[in-house]
Amino acid sequence: MVKGKVWKYGDDVNTDVIFPGKYTYTVTDPAEIASHALEDLDPDFAANVKPGDVVVVGRNFGCGSSREQAAFCLKYAGVGAVVAESFARIFYRNAINAGLPMVVSKDAPDALVTGDPVDIDFTAGELRAADGKVFTFPPLPPEVMAIVEAGGLVEYVKRRLNR
């Protein structure tokens, strides 16, 4: 379950504006990584995002580089989920590995604006908007859900190695 406020952006949000390339080899501290989240897209985001807030976007979110800080910076910033019409492939993988839940919905992004309160139930596959509107989405495939549920790939592999 995730409960938070919507931060709404458009289509084709790329990894360079989510997490600028110039930091990729030098910034490693989680708090500092979080402080650069969406830096070149919305300079107000990192300072104002609250735990559980939901980033809502259009098509092809996370296109561009394979840098996984693009997913981790959102996770570390406390983002509860990303809701998109579609995700770029590597970002999709990186988000799973970061334990950052994703919701693919054709209709929800259009219906939501910045500031809207929403809650998301991942097991039921439901996103509820403030006006009572409910959007349903398909749950993640089981192989993938196991990784998200473990809290990310690191935890998942750790458990596997310990078995």
Place this chain on the structure above:
Amino acid sequence: MGKPFAEKIFSARAGRDVVPGEIITVEPDYVLSHDNTAAIAATFAKMGAEKVLHPERLVIVLDHCVPAADAKHAENHKKIREFVAEQGVEHFYDVGRGICHQVLPEEGFARPGRLILGSDSHTTTYGALGAFSAGIGRSEAAAIWATGEIWLMCPESVRMNMTGEFARGVGPKDLILSIIGDVGADGMLYKSVEFAGETMEVMSVAGHMVLANMSVEMGAKNGYVAPNDKTAEWLASRESAEYEAVYPDADASYESELEYDVTDLPPMVAKPHTVDNVAPVEEVVGTAVDQVVLGTCTNGREDDLEEAARILEDRTVASGCRLLVFPASREIWREAMKSGAFEAIEGAGGIIMNAGCGPCLGAHEGVLAPGEVCLSTANRNFKGRMGTPEAEIYLASPATAAATAVEGRIADPRGYL
């Protein structure tokens, strides 16, 4: 109905019939990492792993910020060298060997039928040699080091059929830019894209690499060119291990097929700040540029340097414009030295740099100042890519880059050849 390349290779690896959308667990033949190796090693340690399960499957190339730009980058490289020694990684290529996406083909790792995953989005490049190759994230690379395997979803396949012959001064880069402009940055999301048709038969392997390299810029999972005579010749020219090519079935069914005739294709550019913001060069001719970058893993090969050299020979780089040249590998550096390409480029006022990524990702060796304009032969022009979000980056072919350097303004190369 037969199967396209991706479904064939997934089925072969899984030992059963695999259809698009199915997730399978695979053991990649090789895992690539570069300057991000130290970060992967940190995640590897966090996983509680100590020894890499198959060190012989790791290929590590230092290329992104080489030689180190500052103490922090130097420390990063040092950590990687220590990790390599500690884990007994034999396939390690230190500063100066070249850009990973050229080094893996040259060193014999990228071969037909291989499955290669890399912690770099342009790992798609090896599809030019008939491999299935795709980019993955850092934690995933760490997971493969620890367990030898990873999950992959079998993609849908799209075939692009190319016909016709390029006009003078027009080539593979113009073609891929026009395709990306046509289908959009997400047009091939999750897809396996097969480049086929008569044009591919005459195109050089370097040209195939340009297409496969940039297939990720339209969202593709991988790009693929069926190995042909040119591929065989290229492979035979170097020390080459055994390989077994995988081809799509002749009656394969594709999610869609697209046709492109290159006959009347003009030189193309991608305008700031997205790769799919594509226009014929005519539209931007005359735009003043401060810097031209020739090279990178997209267009830093012999073909590219020679094409540029033909234009720069007996001409001069415009004053107020910097031309920076980054060959994709040391081998190419030497070739260009021997062929006279460097002499022509240097004679025109170009600056020959070391083999490596250079300013492509904004780390060093020619980053831009706010307000500057750069035309680059790289694959990405996102805001901030070359060091500051206030610079503008145009992407184009080596020929367009050379003509632009001569004029100090974006120029149509057809007038020069």
